[in-house]
Amino acid sequence: MEKMNDSPLISVNELSAQGDGSILRVCDCRFLLSQADAGRAQYLASHIPGASYVDLEADLSGPVDSRTGRHPLPEVSVFRKTLGHLGLTPDIPVVVYDDGGCAMAARFWWMLRWMGHRDVKVLDGGVAAWQAAGFAMASGNETYQSAIYEGPADDDLWVSVETVESIVGQGSGLIVDAREASRFKGWQEPLDLVAGHIPSALNRPFIQNMREGKFKSTGELRQAFEALIKAQLPRDVIHSCGSGVTACHNLLAMEHAGLPGSRLFVGSWSEWITDQRREVVIEPNDS
Incomplete structure:
Protein backbone atom coordinates (compact mmCIF):
# COMPACT_ATOMS: atom_id res chain seq x y z
CA MET A 1 0.00 0.00 0.00
CA ASP A 154 -14.72 17.98 18.55
CA ASP A 155 -17.56 20.46 18.94
CA ASP A 156 -15.11 23.31 18.42
CA LEU A 157 -15.37 22.62 14.67
CA TRP A 158 -18.91 23.98 14.39
CA VAL A 159 -20.91 26.94 15.67
CA SER A 160 -24.47 27.37 16.86
CA VAL A 161 -27.04 29.80 15.54
CA GLU A 162 -26.53 31.82 18.72
CA THR A 163 -22.85 32.24 17.84
CA VAL A 164 -23.81 33.42 14.36
CA GLU A 165 -26.27 35.91 15.88
CA SER A 166 -23.42 37.25 18.00
CA ILE A 167 -21.14 37.56 14.96
CA VAL A 168 -23.83 39.47 13.06
CA GLY A 169 -24.51 41.75 16.03
CA GLN A 170 -20.89 42.50 16.93
CA GLY A 171 -19.26 42.34 13.51
CA SER A 172 -16.73 39.80 14.75
CA GLY A 173 -15.83 36.98 12.40
CA LEU A 174 -16.85 36.40 8.82
CA ILE A 175 -19.73 34.33 7.42
CA VAL A 176 -19.15 32.77 3.99
CA ASP A 177 -22.23 31.44 2.18
CA ALA A 178 -21.68 28.62 -0.34
CA ARG A 179 -25.01 28.87 -2.18
CA GLU A 180 -25.32 30.01 -5.77
CA ALA A 181 -25.54 33.78 -6.18
CA SER A 182 -29.25 33.95 -7.05
CA ARG A 183 -30.19 32.14 -3.83
CA PHE A 184 -27.76 34.15 -1.75
CA LYS A 185 -29.19 37.41 -3.10
CA GLY A 186 -32.74 36.22 -2.46
CA TRP A 187 -33.80 36.26 -6.10
CA GLN A 188 -34.93 32.64 -6.01
CA GLU A 189 -35.31 29.99 -3.33
CA PRO A 190 -36.18 26.45 -4.46
CA LEU A 191 -35.65 24.70 -1.12
CA ASP A 192 -36.40 26.94 1.85
CA LEU A 193 -39.48 28.94 2.84
CA VAL A 194 -37.66 32.28 3.03
CA ALA A 195 -35.24 33.75 0.49
CA GLY A 196 -32.20 35.88 1.18
CA HIS A 197 -29.05 35.68 3.26
CA ILE A 198 -27.67 36.31 6.74
CA PRO A 199 -26.65 39.95 7.31
CA SER A 200 -22.94 40.67 6.67
CA ALA A 201 -22.40 37.29 4.96
CA LEU A 202 -20.23 37.08 1.86
CA ASN A 203 -21.00 34.80 -1.08
CA ARG A 204 -18.57 32.15 -2.34
CA PRO A 205 -20.57 29.63 -4.42
CA PHE A 206 -18.94 26.27 -3.77
CA ILE A 207 -18.89 25.43 -7.48
CA GLN A 208 -16.20 28.11 -7.86
CA ASN A 209 -13.80 25.71 -6.14
CA MET A 210 -13.96 23.38 -9.14
CA ARG A 211 -12.73 23.30 -12.71
CA GLU A 212 -13.75 20.56 -15.14
CA GLY A 213 -15.05 18.38 -12.33
CA LYS A 214 -12.02 18.62 -10.02
CA PHE A 215 -10.75 21.02 -7.38
CA LYS A 216 -8.67 23.94 -8.55
CA SER A 217 -5.01 24.05 -7.57
CA THR A 218 -3.91 24.81 -4.03
CA GLY A 219 -2.41 28.12 -5.14
CA GLU A 220 -5.46 29.27 -7.05
CA LEU A 221 -7.81 28.45 -4.18
CA ARG A 222 -5.55 30.10 -1.63
CA GLN A 223 -5.44 33.29 -3.67
CA ALA A 224 -9.23 33.32 -4.02
CA PHE A 225 -9.97 32.72 -0.35
CA GLU A 226 -7.33 35.17 0.88
CA ALA A 227 -8.92 37.81 -1.35
CA LEU A 228 -12.31 36.93 0.15
CA ILE A 229 -11.45 36.79 3.85
CA LYS A 230 -8.77 39.53 3.71
CA ALA A 231 -7.35 40.11 7.21
CA GLN A 232 -9.57 37.54 8.90
CA LEU A 233 -7.88 34.47 10.30
CA PRO A 234 -9.26 31.14 9.02
CA ARG A 235 -10.36 30.41 12.60
CA ASP A 236 -12.74 33.38 12.42
CA VAL A 237 -14.38 32.21 9.18
CA ILE A 238 -17.79 30.54 9.53
CA HIS A 239 -19.13 28.55 6.58
CA SER A 240 -22.85 28.50 5.82
CA CYS A 241 -25.11 27.37 2.96
CA GLY A 242 -28.68 26.10 2.81
CA SER A 243 -28.43 23.25 5.32
CA GLY A 244 -24.80 22.60 6.23
CA VAL A 245 -23.79 20.46 3.26
CA THR A 246 -22.20 22.58 0.51
CA ALA A 247 -20.67 24.80 3.21
CA CYS A 248 -18.39 21.84 3.92
CA HIS A 249 -17.13 22.14 0.33
CA ASN A 250 -15.77 25.63 1.01
CA LEU A 251 -14.31 24.44 4.30
CA LEU A 252 -12.59 21.57 2.49
CA ALA A 253 -11.34 23.92 -0.23
CA MET A 254 -9.80 26.23 2.37
CA GLU A 255 -8.03 23.31 4.00
CA HIS A 256 -6.80 22.13 0.60
CA ALA A 257 -5.52 25.68 0.05
CA GLY A 258 -3.47 25.58 3.25
CA LEU A 259 -5.96 27.67 5.24
CA PRO A 260 -7.21 25.21 7.89
CA GLY A 261 -9.26 26.00 10.96
CA SER A 262 -12.49 27.54 9.66
CA ARG A 263 -15.75 26.34 11.18
CA LEU A 264 -19.19 25.17 10.07
CA PHE A 265 -22.58 26.68 10.85
CA VAL A 266 -24.38 23.35 10.68
CA GLY A 267 -27.93 24.72 10.60
CA SER A 268 -27.03 27.35 8.00
CA TRP A 269 -29.75 29.36 6.24
CA SER A 270 -32.52 26.83 6.89
CA GLU A 271 -31.98 27.17 10.66
CA TRP A 272 -31.48 30.93 10.56
CA ILE A 273 -34.97 31.45 9.13
CA THR A 274 -36.75 29.35 11.80
CA ASP A 275 -36.95 32.48 13.96
CA GLN A 276 -38.76 35.36 12.26
CA ARG A 277 -36.99 37.85 14.54
CA ARG A 278 -33.69 37.21 12.76
CA GLU A 279 -32.87 39.73 10.06
CA VAL A 280 -32.90 38.62 6.43
CA VAL A 281 -31.16 40.45 3.58
CA ILE A 282 -32.55 40.45 0.04
CA GLU A 283 -30.48 42.31 -2.52
CA PRO A 284 -32.03 44.52 -5.25
CA ASN A 285 -32.66 42.82 -8.57
CA ASP A 286 -32.51 45.40 -11.34
CA SER A 287 -32.64 42.91 -14.20
Whole structure:
Protein backbone atom coordinates (compact mmCIF):
# COMPACT_ATOMS: atom_id res chain seq x y z
CA MET A 1 0.00 0.00 0.00
CA GLU A 2 1.37 3.41 -0.96
CA LYS A 3 1.42 6.20 1.62
CA MET A 4 -1.30 8.74 0.93
CA ASN A 5 -0.51 12.44 0.57
CA ASP A 6 -1.13 15.06 3.26
CA SER A 7 -3.88 16.83 1.31
CA PRO A 8 -7.56 16.36 2.24
CA LEU A 9 -7.98 15.24 -1.39
CA ILE A 10 -6.86 12.07 -3.13
CA SER A 11 -6.71 11.44 -6.87
CA VAL A 12 -8.18 8.39 -8.57
CA ASN A 13 -4.67 7.22 -9.46
CA GLU A 14 -3.57 7.48 -5.83
CA LEU A 15 -6.64 5.56 -4.69
CA SER A 16 -6.13 2.85 -7.29
CA ALA A 17 -2.50 2.48 -6.17
CA GLN A 18 -3.59 1.53 -2.66
CA GLY A 19 -4.17 -2.03 -3.87
CA ASP A 20 -6.40 -4.87 -2.71
CA GLY A 21 -4.42 -5.49 0.48
CA SER A 22 -5.09 -2.03 1.89
CA ILE A 23 -7.06 -1.60 5.14
CA LEU A 24 -8.42 1.62 3.64
CA ARG A 25 -12.21 1.90 3.45
CA VAL A 26 -14.11 3.64 0.68
CA CYS A 27 -17.54 5.22 1.19
CA ASP A 28 -20.02 6.24 -1.52
CA CYS A 29 -22.01 9.36 -0.55
CA ARG A 30 -24.03 9.99 -3.72
CA PHE A 31 -27.34 11.68 -2.92
CA LEU A 32 -29.95 13.81 -4.69
CA LEU A 33 -32.01 16.23 -2.61
CA SER A 34 -34.82 15.97 -5.16
CA GLN A 35 -34.88 12.15 -5.09
CA ALA A 36 -33.69 10.74 -1.79
CA ASP A 37 -33.39 7.11 -2.90
CA ALA A 38 -31.49 7.85 -6.14
CA GLY A 39 -28.03 7.76 -4.57
CA ARG A 40 -28.47 4.31 -3.09
CA ALA A 41 -29.87 3.04 -6.38
CA GLN A 42 -26.82 4.40 -8.20
CA TYR A 43 -24.55 2.74 -5.65
CA LEU A 44 -26.23 -0.65 -5.98
CA ALA A 45 -26.01 -0.45 -9.76
CA SER A 46 -22.36 0.59 -9.93
CA HIS A 47 -19.75 1.76 -7.44
CA ILE A 48 -16.03 1.76 -6.71
CA PRO A 49 -15.05 -1.76 -5.57
CA GLY A 50 -15.16 -2.18 -1.81
CA ALA A 51 -17.27 0.92 -1.20
CA SER A 52 -20.02 1.05 1.42
CA TYR A 53 -22.99 3.37 0.97
CA VAL A 54 -23.57 6.34 3.28
CA ASP A 55 -26.87 8.23 3.05
CA LEU A 56 -26.98 11.99 3.67
CA GLU A 57 -30.34 11.95 5.43
CA ALA A 58 -30.33 8.51 7.06
CA ASP A 59 -26.68 8.46 8.18
CA LEU A 60 -25.30 12.00 8.14
CA SER A 61 -28.25 13.95 9.57
CA GLY A 62 -30.30 13.96 12.76
CA PRO A 63 -34.02 14.50 13.31
CA VAL A 64 -35.45 17.71 11.87
CA ASP A 65 -37.81 19.87 13.91
CA SER A 66 -39.12 23.44 13.84
CA ARG A 67 -35.88 24.85 15.29
CA THR A 68 -33.28 23.01 13.21
CA GLY A 69 -32.00 23.33 9.69
CA ARG A 70 -32.79 20.70 7.07
CA HIS A 71 -29.73 18.55 7.85
CA PRO A 72 -28.81 18.87 11.54
CA LEU A 73 -26.06 16.75 13.03
CA PRO A 74 -27.08 13.41 14.52
CA GLU A 75 -26.43 12.76 18.20
CA VAL A 76 -22.81 11.78 18.75
CA SER A 77 -23.80 8.38 20.16
CA VAL A 78 -25.99 7.68 17.13
CA PHE A 79 -23.26 8.69 14.69
CA ARG A 80 -20.72 6.52 16.48
CA LYS A 81 -23.05 3.56 15.93
CA THR A 82 -23.38 4.49 12.24
CA LEU A 83 -19.61 4.50 11.85
CA GLY A 84 -19.39 1.22 13.75
CA HIS A 85 -21.95 -0.38 11.43
CA LEU A 86 -19.72 0.67 8.53
CA GLY A 87 -16.90 -1.26 10.17
CA LEU A 88 -14.92 1.90 10.87
CA THR A 89 -12.62 2.66 13.77
CA PRO A 90 -10.65 5.90 14.24
CA ASP A 91 -7.42 4.34 12.95
CA ILE A 92 -8.80 3.10 9.61
CA PRO A 93 -8.01 5.35 6.61
CA VAL A 94 -11.16 6.43 4.78
CA VAL A 95 -11.78 7.80 1.29
CA VAL A 96 -15.19 9.32 0.58
CA TYR A 97 -16.69 10.14 -2.81
CA ASP A 98 -19.88 11.15 -4.55
CA ASP A 99 -20.88 11.77 -8.16
CA GLY A 100 -18.07 14.27 -8.66
CA GLY A 101 -19.31 17.57 -7.25
CA CYS A 102 -17.85 16.54 -3.89
CA ALA A 103 -20.48 18.34 -1.77
CA MET A 104 -21.94 15.20 -0.17
CA ALA A 105 -18.48 13.72 0.21
CA ALA A 106 -17.28 16.93 1.87
CA ARG A 107 -20.09 16.67 4.44
CA PHE A 108 -19.02 13.14 5.41
CA TRP A 109 -15.35 14.22 5.38
CA TRP A 110 -16.17 17.04 7.79
CA MET A 111 -18.27 14.79 10.05
CA LEU A 112 -15.47 12.26 10.31
CA ARG A 113 -13.11 15.09 11.23
CA TRP A 114 -15.69 16.19 13.81
CA MET A 115 -15.38 12.72 15.34
CA GLY A 116 -11.61 13.07 15.52
CA HIS A 117 -10.93 10.92 12.45
CA ARG A 118 -7.80 12.40 10.87
CA ASP A 119 -7.02 9.99 8.03
CA VAL A 120 -9.94 10.80 5.76
CA LYS A 121 -9.81 12.13 2.21
CA VAL A 122 -12.24 13.17 -0.51
CA LEU A 123 -11.81 11.57 -3.93
CA ASP A 124 -11.13 14.46 -6.30
CA GLY A 125 -13.56 14.17 -9.20
CA GLY A 126 -15.57 11.43 -7.52
CA VAL A 127 -16.89 8.36 -9.24
CA ALA A 128 -17.03 10.26 -12.55
CA ALA A 129 -13.24 10.67 -12.54
CA TRP A 130 -12.78 7.03 -11.49
CA GLN A 131 -14.85 5.81 -14.42
CA ALA A 132 -13.21 8.25 -16.85
CA ALA A 133 -9.84 6.78 -15.88
CA GLY A 134 -11.10 3.33 -16.87
CA PHE A 135 -10.90 1.74 -13.43
CA ALA A 136 -13.13 -1.21 -12.51
CA MET A 137 -16.58 -0.83 -10.98
CA ALA A 138 -18.59 -3.19 -8.79
CA SER A 139 -22.31 -3.63 -8.09
CA GLY A 140 -24.55 -4.75 -5.24
CA ASN A 141 -24.30 -3.99 -1.54
CA GLU A 142 -20.96 -4.27 0.25
CA THR A 143 -20.72 -4.48 4.05
CA TYR A 144 -18.02 -5.02 6.66
CA GLN A 145 -18.00 -6.56 10.10
CA SER A 146 -19.32 -4.07 12.63
CA ALA A 147 -16.85 -2.35 14.92
CA ILE A 148 -16.96 -0.12 17.98
CA TYR A 149 -16.17 3.49 17.14
CA GLU A 150 -14.83 5.36 20.16
CA GLY A 151 -13.55 8.85 20.74
CA PRO A 152 -14.91 12.29 21.62
CA ALA A 153 -16.47 14.65 19.11
CA ASP A 154 -14.72 17.98 18.55
CA ASP A 155 -17.56 20.46 18.94
CA ASP A 156 -15.11 23.31 18.42
CA LEU A 157 -15.37 22.62 14.67
CA TRP A 158 -18.91 23.98 14.39
CA VAL A 159 -20.91 26.94 15.67
CA SER A 160 -24.47 27.37 16.86
CA VAL A 161 -27.04 29.80 15.54
CA GLU A 162 -26.53 31.82 18.72
CA THR A 163 -22.85 32.24 17.84
CA VAL A 164 -23.81 33.42 14.36
CA GLU A 165 -26.27 35.91 15.88
CA SER A 166 -23.42 37.25 18.00
CA ILE A 167 -21.14 37.56 14.96
CA VAL A 168 -23.83 39.47 13.06
CA GLY A 169 -24.51 41.75 16.03
CA GLN A 170 -20.89 42.50 16.93
CA GLY A 171 -19.26 42.34 13.51
CA SER A 172 -16.73 39.80 14.75
CA GLY A 173 -15.83 36.98 12.40
CA LEU A 174 -16.85 36.40 8.82
CA ILE A 175 -19.73 34.33 7.42
CA VAL A 176 -19.15 32.77 3.99
CA ASP A 177 -22.23 31.44 2.18
CA ALA A 178 -21.68 28.62 -0.34
CA ARG A 179 -25.01 28.87 -2.18
CA GLU A 180 -25.32 30.01 -5.77
CA ALA A 181 -25.54 33.78 -6.18
CA SER A 182 -29.25 33.95 -7.05
CA ARG A 183 -30.19 32.14 -3.83
CA PHE A 184 -27.76 34.15 -1.75
CA LYS A 185 -29.19 37.41 -3.10
CA GLY A 186 -32.74 36.22 -2.46
CA TRP A 187 -33.80 36.26 -6.10
CA GLN A 188 -34.93 32.64 -6.01
CA GLU A 189 -35.31 29.99 -3.33
CA PRO A 190 -36.18 26.45 -4.46
CA LEU A 191 -35.65 24.70 -1.12
CA ASP A 192 -36.40 26.94 1.85
CA LEU A 193 -39.48 28.94 2.84
CA VAL A 194 -37.66 32.28 3.03
CA ALA A 195 -35.24 33.75 0.49
CA GLY A 196 -32.20 35.88 1.18
CA HIS A 197 -29.05 35.68 3.26
CA ILE A 198 -27.67 36.31 6.74
CA PRO A 199 -26.65 39.95 7.31
CA SER A 200 -22.94 40.67 6.67
CA ALA A 201 -22.40 37.29 4.96
CA LEU A 202 -20.23 37.08 1.86
CA ASN A 203 -21.00 34.80 -1.08
CA ARG A 204 -18.57 32.15 -2.34
CA PRO A 205 -20.57 29.63 -4.42
CA PHE A 206 -18.94 26.27 -3.77
CA ILE A 207 -18.89 25.43 -7.48
CA GLN A 208 -16.20 28.11 -7.86
CA ASN A 209 -13.80 25.71 -6.14
CA MET A 210 -13.96 23.38 -9.14
CA ARG A 211 -12.73 23.30 -12.71
CA GLU A 212 -13.75 20.56 -15.14
CA GLY A 213 -15.05 18.38 -12.33
CA LYS A 214 -12.02 18.62 -10.02
CA PHE A 215 -10.75 21.02 -7.38
CA LYS A 216 -8.67 23.94 -8.55
CA SER A 217 -5.01 24.05 -7.57
CA THR A 218 -3.91 24.81 -4.03
CA GLY A 219 -2.41 28.12 -5.14
CA GLU A 220 -5.46 29.27 -7.05
CA LEU A 221 -7.81 28.45 -4.18
CA ARG A 222 -5.55 30.10 -1.63
CA GLN A 223 -5.44 33.29 -3.67
CA ALA A 224 -9.23 33.32 -4.02
CA PHE A 225 -9.97 32.72 -0.35
CA GLU A 226 -7.33 35.17 0.88
CA ALA A 227 -8.92 37.81 -1.35
CA LEU A 228 -12.31 36.93 0.15
CA ILE A 229 -11.45 36.79 3.85
CA LYS A 230 -8.77 39.53 3.71
CA ALA A 231 -7.35 40.11 7.21
CA GLN A 232 -9.57 37.54 8.90
CA LEU A 233 -7.88 34.47 10.30
CA PRO A 234 -9.26 31.14 9.02
CA ARG A 235 -10.36 30.41 12.60
CA ASP A 236 -12.74 33.38 12.42
CA VAL A 237 -14.38 32.21 9.18
CA ILE A 238 -17.79 30.54 9.53
CA HIS A 239 -19.13 28.55 6.58
CA SER A 240 -22.85 28.50 5.82
CA CYS A 241 -25.11 27.37 2.96
CA GLY A 242 -28.68 26.10 2.81
CA SER A 243 -28.43 23.25 5.32
CA GLY A 244 -24.80 22.60 6.23
CA VAL A 245 -23.79 20.46 3.26
CA THR A 246 -22.20 22.58 0.51
CA ALA A 247 -20.67 24.80 3.21
CA CYS A 248 -18.39 21.84 3.92
CA HIS A 249 -17.13 22.14 0.33
CA ASN A 250 -15.77 25.63 1.01
CA LEU A 251 -14.31 24.44 4.30
CA LEU A 252 -12.59 21.57 2.49
CA ALA A 253 -11.34 23.92 -0.23
CA MET A 254 -9.80 26.23 2.37
CA GLU A 255 -8.03 23.31 4.00
CA HIS A 256 -6.80 22.13 0.60
CA ALA A 257 -5.52 25.68 0.05
CA GLY A 258 -3.47 25.58 3.25
CA LEU A 259 -5.96 27.67 5.24
CA PRO A 260 -7.21 25.21 7.89
CA GLY A 261 -9.26 26.00 10.96
CA SER A 262 -12.49 27.54 9.66
CA ARG A 263 -15.75 26.34 11.18
CA LEU A 264 -19.19 25.17 10.07
CA PHE A 265 -22.58 26.68 10.85
CA VAL A 266 -24.38 23.35 10.68
CA GLY A 267 -27.93 24.72 10.60
CA SER A 268 -27.03 27.35 8.00
CA TRP A 269 -29.75 29.36 6.24
CA SER A 270 -32.52 26.83 6.89
CA GLU A 271 -31.98 27.17 10.66
CA TRP A 272 -31.48 30.93 10.56
CA ILE A 273 -34.97 31.45 9.13
CA THR A 274 -36.75 29.35 11.80
CA ASP A 275 -36.95 32.48 13.96
CA GLN A 276 -38.76 35.36 12.26
CA ARG A 277 -36.99 37.85 14.54
CA ARG A 278 -33.69 37.21 12.76
CA GLU A 279 -32.87 39.73 10.06
CA VAL A 280 -32.90 38.62 6.43
CA VAL A 281 -31.16 40.45 3.58
CA ILE A 282 -32.55 40.45 0.04
CA GLU A 283 -30.48 42.31 -2.52
CA PRO A 284 -32.03 44.52 -5.25
CA ASN A 285 -32.66 42.82 -8.57
CA ASP A 286 -32.51 45.40 -11.34
CA SER A 287 -32.64 42.91 -14.20
